[in-house]
Amino acid sequence: MAAELPELSRSQARRLIDDGRVTVNAAVATRAGVVVQEDATVTVELPVVPDLDLLAAEVPLHVVFEDEETLVIDKEPGLVVHPVPGLPGVTLINAVRARYPEVREIDDGDRPGVVHRLDRDTSGVMVFAKSAAAVSMLKKQWRERETLKIYLALVEGGVNPREGIVEAPLGPDPANPRRRAVVDGGQSARTHYRVLQQYGDEAALLEVRIFTGRTHQIRVHLAAIGYPVAGDAIYGRPSELIARQALHARRLGFTLASTGEWREFEAPMPEDMHRAIETLRERHEPAAIDDALVEERPVEELLGEDGPS
Numbered sequence: 400m401a402a403e404l405p406e407l408s409r410s411q412a413r414r415l416i417d418d419g420r421v422t423v424n425a426a427v428a429t430r431a432g433v434v435v436q437e438d439a440t441v442t443v444e445l446p447v448v449p450d451l452d453l454l455a456a457e458v459p460l461h462v463v464f465e466d467e468e469t470l471v472i473d474k475e476p477g478l479v480v481h482p483v484p485g486l487p488g489v490t491l492i493n494a495v496r497a498r499y500p501e502v503r504e505i506d507d508g509d510r511p512g513v514v515h516r517l518d519r520d521t522s523g524v525m526v527f528a529k530s531a532a533a534v535s536m537l538k539k540q541w542r543e544r545e546t547l548k549i550y551l552a553l554v555e556g557g558v559n560p561r562e563g564i565v566e567a568p569l570g571p572d573p574a575n576p577r578r579r580a581v582v583d584g585g586q587s588a589r590t591h592y593r594v595l596q597q598y599g600d601e602a603a604l605l606e607v608r609i610f611t612g613r614t615h616q617i618r619v620h621l622a623a624i625g626y627p628v629a630g631d632a633i634y635g636r637p638s639e640l641i642a643r644q645a646l647h648a649r650r651l652g653f654t655l656a657s658t659g660e661w662r663e664f665e666a667p668m669p670e671d672m673h674r675a676i677e678t679l680r681e682r683h684e685p686a687a688i689d690d691a692l693v694e695e696r697p698v699e700e701l702l703g704e705d706g707p708s
Contacts, residue, residue, distance in 0.1 A: 400443060409506060420444040458494040463664050468533040468656040469526060470499065470512075473666035476522040476643050481510045495527055505531050515541055515612060523550070523648025524666040533656035540653050541612060547652030550607040550617060551668060552592075553645035553675055554626040555635060557600035562593040565620040569613045578633060579615045581623050588613045590620040596676075599683035602629060602640075604676060606649075617646060629675065640675040647672055 400412040400421070413431045415421055421428045422442045423435050435441060461473040472495075474480075480491045495512060496502050505511035505528070512527040514537040528534040540546050570585030572578035589610040596604045603626070607617050618634045621627060627635025631644035638645075652663035679685075 400441070404443065404445075415443060415445075458489055458491075458497075460494050460498060461666075463524060463666065464662070465529075466655070466657045468528065468530055469537070470495065470529055471524060471526050471651070471664045474517055474522055474525050474648075476520050476669065476671070479519045480516040480525075481513055499529060501529055502527070505534060514538055517648055518615065518618075518644070518646075520643035521646045521648060522666070522669045522672075524651045524664050525648060526651065526653065526664075528656070530656075536656040537653065544610060545654070547650065547663060548609050548612070548648070549650040550609070551595075551647045551649045551672070552605045552607050552617060552621065553629045553641070553672060554603055554605055554621055555601070555629055555638075556603070556626045557597060558592075558594050558603040558605065558626050561597075563591075563624075565590045565592070565624055567620065567623060569616060569619055579613070579619050581619065586613055587611060588616050588620065590617060592621070596685040598679040598685060601683060602679055618644060638675075640678055641671050643671070645672050645675060 400415075401409050404412070416428050416431045419427050420443065423433065424439050425442075428441075458478070459475065461475070462470065463473050464471040472491075474491060478491050478494075492502075492510065492513065502512040512529065512534065514526050514528055514534065517523060517525055526537065528537050566587075566589045567581040568583065568585030569579050569588045570582040572580035573582065574580075591608045591610070592605045594603050595606050598604075605621075605626075607621075609616055615634070618628050618631055622631070622634040629635070629645040630638040630641040631646075635644075647668055648666065649668070650663055650665045652661065654661050
């Protein structure tokens with residue numbers, strides 16, 4: 400099936416067998432590993448679904464960097480990275496495959512080329528692999544925590560202390576398995592934050608660095624210390640400032656699979672977060688940032704439209 404129907408991944412082919420959609424000489428195939436005779440007739444009933452890759456050709460894809468092995472993009476908020484049960488429709492994978500057919504050749508289940516992911520409503524910089532070799536090298540860097548991952552988060556409240564580390568294990572929420580929570584025996588997770596600007600006691604703009612990559616890590620950790628991400632309806636509450644969680648993957652650093660060179664790439668803050676911050680600035684005089692917390696670039700540059708480094 401995989402050889403004759405290249406549009407299917409092996410996992411998709413297996414799923415069709417498990418669903419009883421494949422027959423061998425008119426008899427339903429009961430398992431994927433069955434051996435068939437050379438003259439056997441294999442019939443596959445494909446589900447009638449829209450050509451998502453064709454639809455995805457219309458999805459904007461903001462390329463920050465690309466070479467023969469790697470694709471770095473600035474992901475728009477609202478776009479799911481890969482297929483998820485219960486969330487049908489075009490995904491970022493469809494958009495990538497529509498423009499880079501070579502990604503289809505990567506045999507990595509339903510997520511070819513995916514090295515890491517961002518939540519649907521989180522914007523910002525992320526990387527895709529364009530070859531099996533790049534998948535292996537990049538995933539190794541993520542697994543061994545050899546990457547740089549920095550976010551901008553607009554959170555509720557007057558943040559104190561202005562800089563800190565949250566180190567708390569994460570796992571499924573016992574009260575709701577669709578959520579994550581700080582739980583005993585969960586996966587280790589470490590998040591560093593620092594205040595860039597404080598807007599009275601209403602909100603603050605944080606720079607956040609994560610050293611692990613757990614599901615919903617930033618959102619859960621910040622909510623756990625009392626400063627949920629603005630607009631986060633799952634771990635906080637909806638906001639009149641922004642229609643999604645105000646979380647943006649600002650900078651991503653890793654070693655290129657093609658050259659072995661360390662590179663860092665950036666994505667400018669999207670317009671909806673800009674508008675939220677401007678509204679807060681109109682309400683509050685942004686508090687001065689402690690000199691000890693100011694990095695080499697001013698906050699205004701972090702909020703600007705500069706491109707990749």
